[in-house]
Amino acid sequence: MNQTAPASLQPPGLVFNFARHLFERNTARPAKAAYVDDHGALSYGDLADRSRRFAAALLAAGVHREERVLLLMHDNHHWPVAFLGAMYAGIVPVAVNTLLTADDYAYMLRHSRAQMALVSAALLPTLQAALAAGAGEGGHEVKTVVVSRPTGPLPQGAVDFDAFLAAQAPLPQAAATGPDDPGFWLYSSGSTGRPKGTLHTHANPYWTAELYGTPVLGLTERDLCFSAAKLFFAYGLGNSLSFPLSVGATVLLMAERPTPEAVFKRWTGGAGPQGKPRPTVFFGAPTGFAGMLASPLLPARDQVALRLASSAGEALPAELGQRFTAHYGVEIIDGIGSTEMLHIFLSNVPGRVRYGTTGVPVPGYEVELRGDDGRPVADGETGDLFINGPSAALMYWGDREKSRQTFQGAWTRSGDKYVRNADGTYTYAGRSDDMLKVSGIYVSPFEVEATLVQHPAVLEAAVIGVPDEAGLTRTKAFVVLKDGAQASSVELQAFVKDRLAPYKYPRQIEFLTELPKTATGKIQRFKLREREAAVK
Numbered sequence: 001m002n003q004t005a006p007a008s009l010q011p012p013g014l015v016f017n018f019a020r021h022l023f024e025r026n027t028a029r030p031a032k033a034a035y036v037d038d039h040g041a042l043s044y045g046d047l048a049d050r051s052r053r054f055a056a057a058l059l060a061a062g063v064h065r066e067e068r069v070l071l072l073m074h075d076n077h078h079w080p081v082a083f084l085g086a087m088y089a090g091i092v093p094v095a096v097n098t099l100l101t102a103d104d105y106a107y108m109l110r111h112s113r114a115q116m117a118l119v120s121a122a123l124l125p126t127l128q129a130a131l132a133a134g135a136g137e138g139g140h141e142v143k144t145v146v147v148s149r150p151t152g153p154l155p156q157g158a159v160d161f162d163a164f165l166a167a168q169a170p171l172p173q174a175a176a177t178g179p180d181d182p183g184f185w186l187y188s189s190g191s192t193g194r195p196k197g198t199l200h201t202h203a204n205p206y207w208t209a210e211l212y213g214t215p216v217l218g219l220t221e222r223d224l225c226f227s228a229a230k231l232f233f234a235y236g237l238g239n240s241l242s243f244p245l246s247v248g249a250t251v252l253l254m255a256e257r258p259t260p261e262a263v264f265k266r267w268t269g270g271a272g273p274q275g276k277p278r279p280t281v282f283f284g285a286p287t288g289f290a291g292m293l294a295s296p297l298l299p300a301r302d303q304v305a306l307r308l309a310s311s312a313g314e315a316l317p318a319e320l321g322q323r324f325t326a327h328y329g330v331e332i333i334d335g336i337g338s339t340e341m342l343h344i345f346l347s348n349v350p351g352r353v354r355y356g357t358t359g360v361p362v363p364g365y366e367v368e369l370r371g372d373d374g375r376p377v378a379d380g381e382t383g384d385l386f387i388n389g390p391s392a393a394l395m396y397w398g399d400r401e402k403s404r405q406t407f408q409g410a411w412t413r414s415g416d417k418y419v420r421n422a423d424g425t426y427t428y429a430g431r432s433d434d435m436l437k438v439s440g441i442y443v444s445p446f447e448v449e450a451t452l453v454q455h456p457a458v459l460e461a462a463v464i465g466v467p468d469e470a471g472l473t474r475t476k477a478f479v480v481l482k483d484g485a486q487a488s489s490v491e492l493q494a495f496v497k498d499r500l501a502p503y504k505y506p507r508q509i510e511f512l513t514e515l516p517k518t519a520t521g522k523i524q525r526f527k528l529r530e531r532e533a534a535v536k
Contacts, residue, residue: 011203011390012179018202019055019088020174022245023048029221029248035077036224036277037253039149042077044248047084052170054085060168061144063115065090065175066182070114070142071232072096072105072123074255078148078161079231080241082118085165087183087202090175094185094197095232098123099519104195105130108187109140111197111398117142118161120255121150128155179203185397186234188339197397198339205242207391208343211364213243216347217308217333219281221248224305226266226279228258228288233520235312238343239283252279258288260295267304278305285313287460287521289320289332294459294482298327306330312337312344313520315428317450318356334358336428340412342391346426356450357425358418365389367426368411369418379422382429382442385414417444434525436465438473443504445475445525451499452477452506455492457485462515462523463506466532477506478528480515 012021026034030045042050063069069086071093073079086093094112096105098120105127109117119127124147134140145158154160177183183202187195213219225244229236231253244251256262263284269276284292289311292298309324309332316334324332335347336358346367348359361367368376369383377383388410395403406413417429429435429444436443445463452461460480465473481487489509496505516527 012206014178015176016179016202016206017088017090017174017177018183018205019051019084021206022084023051023088025246026248032221032248033250034245035080035251035253037076038255039076042081047080049170050081050165051085051088052172053165053168054081055089055091055174056168056171057165058086058089058091058116059171061116061164063089063091066092068092068094068112068114068185069116069118070094070096070105070109070112072098072117072119072127073148074098074120074122075231075236075240075253076120076148076255077253078118078120079253080245081165082146082161083184083231083241087177088174089171090177090181092182092184093118094187095237096187097232097519098230102126102129102133106133106140107194108197109134109142110138111194112185113141115141116144116146118146118148120148124150124155124158177202179206180394182394186232186237186339188396196399196402199394199397200342200391201394204342204391204393205238206246207364207389208238209242209246211389211391212335212344212347212362213238214247216344216349216362217243217281217310218350219243219247219249223247223249223280223307224252224277225249225281225283226252226254227283228263229283229285229313229520234339234342235283235337235344235520238337239310242343250277252277258284260288260292261297263288263292264295264297264299267306268299280305280307281310282306282308283310283312285521286311286316286320287314287517287523289316289324290453290459293320293323293327301328304328308333308350310335313522315358315446315450316355317453319450319454321353321355335362336414336416338412338414340393340406340414341387341389342393345387345389345391346385354423354425357421357427359426360424362389369420377420379420382417382419382435382444384432385416385418386411387414388412417442431525434464436463436473436475438465438475438503441503443475447500448475448477448496448504448506451496452479452492454499455487455495457481457487458492459485460515460523462525462528464525464528464532466508468507474507475504476508476510476532478510478512478515480512 026044033041227239335344337344345365366388516524
């Protein structure tokens with residue numbers, strides 16, 4: 001299905017700096033709040049001023065254009081100032097997950113050759129351990145550590161974030177970067193092995209905002225956006241920076257974990273420092289929606305101001321979307337994106353949501369489903385999802401083999417399997433490395449999981465393939481029950497049999513108190529496979 005960009009949309013010129021682009025778009029609203037967090041509000045005028053000061057401070061500290069700086073910070077005002085300040089100076093911020101280990105950060109520091117580390121005070125001990133682990137020959141190149149909101153004396157070689165930027169006048173001119181110049185890195189989580197450093201350009205976030213954030217979500221300056229996904233994720237970066245700042249909207253940031261209670265507090269205005277603002281657009285993930293809908297604290301419809309919700313990370317089960325809409329009268333716009341494509345390229349559309357599908361290609365992106373022979377598959381057949389679009393990353397840093405496997409000419413291989421329906425919508429069929437072939441027929445783990453969670457006692461489910469006595473693949477489900485609920489394996493197996501083809505029901509069911517997940521809420525089925533292999 002070939003989709004082209006709107007005719008009125010022009011690509012960036014030969015000189016394009018994404019940070020400058022956002023500042024220029026908001027020169028007419030300097031007093032309006034760009035961000036609201038637990039510490040107060042940051043206006044658009046102050047965002048531009050502080051970011052340009054931060055750009056000058058980076059250059060004064062000896063960081064050069066296209067060199068990297070590690071950004072290990074919780075979501076608050078300092079995050080966008082650091083990210084945009086680096087891009088304004090032509091320096092490359094490497095935004096990393098705040099939930100990793102010191103060993104992970106030691107690897108990322110070495111791999112990115114970061115010249116500076118920007119860190120929240122609460123994460124400083126972990127960063128220090130990473131720096132110590134990476135010392136010596138072939139280790140990290142960090143010369144300065146900038147600490148956000150320190151609560152006590154700083155260690156030698158560290159400097160306070162506010163003092164760091166306050167010492168400099170705003171950088172008068174942005175670096176004359178081009179649209180294809182390196183803009184920032186994100187590390188893809190991956191299912192196995194070390195994370196891959198994914199290089200995005202200055203133009204890539206521009207394309208995601210112009211093709212998806214504004215035309216599909218319909219964001220305007222009147223919106224207050226709130227994302228459960230943090231800024232360091234590709235999904236969260238669009239939700240809380242590229243999309244809202246492109247239209248002059250306001251963003252509500254939350255440093256803490258997005259538990260149902262924490263999210264509800266923001267939905268109802270219970271955490272707003274200025275006038276208790278209530279979000280109009282919420283960005284979540286299926287796991288989060290399931291937890292919220294199961295919570296006894298779920299706010300009533302008249303307690304929230306939501307006009308729209310978005311979901312990504314994993315396919316949204318139809319039952320969750322239907323329940324949310326029934327409760328709030330608001331649609332969940334389910335879509336799929338990736339770190340490699342930066343944001344969503346296949347999505348439902350407001351007013352035309354078909355729950356249980358991931359919708360249609362976003363205009364400006366071309367989507368193709370290919371079989372094992374590399375040829376396009378017919379409607380109704382399962383195929384590997386490939387995408388052609390302007391927001392694709394340049395490559396994985398220092399990994400030519402994996403870059404070639406993923407970035408194939410104009411096309412990006414997503415690693416997802418999909419089915420194209422007769423009406424042009426697409427239905428998720430699982431990850432390529434999670435798909436199961438039972439009795440010679442593909443079985444989608446997601447399809448079985450989505451059926452299990454329709455049972456009133458089930459909160460979450462994950463399905464993997466396990467070998468039987470004959471070495472043939474059979475399905476096994478790991479199930480988390482709702483608090484106080486009860487259900488037997490036999491009951492759940494019968495429930496699935498009644499709703500799916502008999503060969504798809506899970507031959508084994510094991511009950512767990514929680515499922516292993518990434519920080520984005522994606523179920524890590526490979527950990528369940530490793531767990532299963534260890535007990536054999």
